[in-house]
Amino acid sequence: MTPRRIEFEILRYDPDKMQKPEFQTYLVPCEEDWVVLDALNYIKDELDRTLSYRWSCHMAVCGSCSMMINGEPTLSCKSFVRDLPNQVCIEPLNNFPIERDLVVVLDDFLGKLNSVKPYLIPREKKSLEEGVYLQSPAQLKKFKQFTLCINCTLCYAACPQYAHDENFVGPAALALAHRYNLDSRDVGRTARQDVVASNLGIWECSFVGACSEVCPHGVDPAGAIQQAKIASTGDYFMDLILPGRKS
Amino acid sequence: MSRRPYFRTVSRYGWWFAHPRYLRYMARELSSAFVGAYGGLVMFALWRLWQGEAEWNALVGFLQSPPSIGFHLVALAFALYHTITWFNVTPKAMPVQIGDRQFPGGIIVGTHYFVWAVVSLALFILAGAGT
Numbered sequence A: 001m002t003p004r005r006i007e008f009e010i011l012r013y014d015p016d017k018m019q020k021p022e023f024q025t026y027l028v029p030c031e032e033d034w035v036v037l038d039a040l041n042y043i044k045d046e047l048d049r050t051l052s053y054r055w056s057c058h059m060a061v062c063g064s065c066s067m068m069i070n071g072e073p074t075l076s077c078k079s080f081v082r083d084l085p086n087q088v089c090i091e092p093l094n095n096f097p098i099e100r101d102l103v104v105v106l107d108d109f110l111g112k113l114n115s116v117k118p119y120l121i122p123r124e125k126k127s128l129e130e131g132v133y134l135q136s137p138a139q140l141k142k143f144k145q146f147t148l149c150i151n152c153t154l155c156y157a158a159c160p161q162y163a164h165d166e167n168f169v170g171p172a173a174l175a176l177a178h179r180y181n182l183d184s185r186d187v188g189r190t191a192r193q194d195v196v197a198s199n200l201g202i203w204e205c206s207f208v209g210a211c212s213e214v215c216p217h218g219v220d221p222a223g224a225i226q227q228a229k230i231a232s233t234g235d236y237f238m239d240l241i242l243p244g245r246k247s
Numbered sequence B: 001m002s003r004r005p006y007f008r009t010v011s012r013y014g015w016w017f018a019h020p021r022y023l024r025y026m027a028r029e030l031s032s033a034f035v036g037a038y039g040g041l042v043m044f045a046l047w048r049l050w051q052g053e054a055e056w057n058a059l060v061g062f063l064q065s066p067p068s069i070g071f072h073l074v075a076l077a078f079a080l081y082h083t084i085t086w087f088n089v090t091p092k093a094m095p096v097q098i099g100d101r102q103f104p105g106g107i108i109v110g111t112h113y114f115v116w117a118v119v120s121l122a123l124f125i126l127a128g129a130g131t
């Protein structure tokens, strides 16, 4: 089959030479089975070596190739060119500062991930000799869905709440906190609540639901946040009825 | 090579036109204004009823006018949109797991409609008993 020629309009930014980002157009002969990432690699190899973008796995598991494709936050390695029109607009992820071309600054997101203590906080630490923390399939199922996050930050790019207040902890970090809170081996919920149940945590979310629509792995962060809201509301009423209770 | 990250700004207003999913969200938010307005109208009607028969009859006359019927139709459309979109997301907010089986979302949504129908029916019967 002859390759289809697709015009890629790519937002470029070189901090050394440019005051602000500008679009540059490339005409790429695309094979039927290509994804957008293949087209970017073609541009880099054949047309313009200066183009910068992140990628690693080329199979939708590393989460590094996120960008805006025709206005939609998308993994470029999961976006087939056969599903796209003859003109494609590529921009760096929305809601993040642009480092260079399609590379964005992720420091803020990484800080937020860290802030929710995204690791197991067991009741009693076991030594290696004592073996693993056991869990039944039913207990695992309670949170399995929320373990599937690949930190691609597409959900942050889709979230208007994060766009308007960068202090919002945001979908993926809150979903990950929920994942550990639901884990039968974990007792860290109280320690996470300061961040999770704050005004900048779950209560900043107004349930637009865009995060869950763009998530490439069906994590459903919006669902996680609403579940956490219900649980926190339960805490509030329990504290009213039983002041000083141990949570 | 230097670092000089470029910050793009988002418009405070008008961002909801950027994508249909934001418009759908704003429509849902707007629907609560109509639900609230209708709630206000019901409270107002109760107050008129308490004032006496003449006031109540004047209100009933107004309720039968074309602008009032127009408002009720629009409010009904928004209330339905509000309710349906709300019920549809309940399985996400309140998932039920029994053993290692996840309860089908359809049943959780269906239960909401069922309870709504029962409560509505009860209200109709009560209202009928009062006349």
Ligand code: SF4
Pocket: A148, A149, A150, A151, A152, A153, A154, A155, A156, A171, A172, A175, A211, A214, A215, A216, A217, A218, A219, A220, A221
């Ligand atoms: S929740 Fe989904 S969209 Fe958000 S970072 Fe994780 S995988 Fe990506």
Ligand code: FES
Pocket: A055, A056, A057, A058, A059, A060, A061, A062, A063, A064, A065, A066, A075, A076, A077, A078
């Ligand atoms: S390159 Fe790894 S997710 Fe796309």
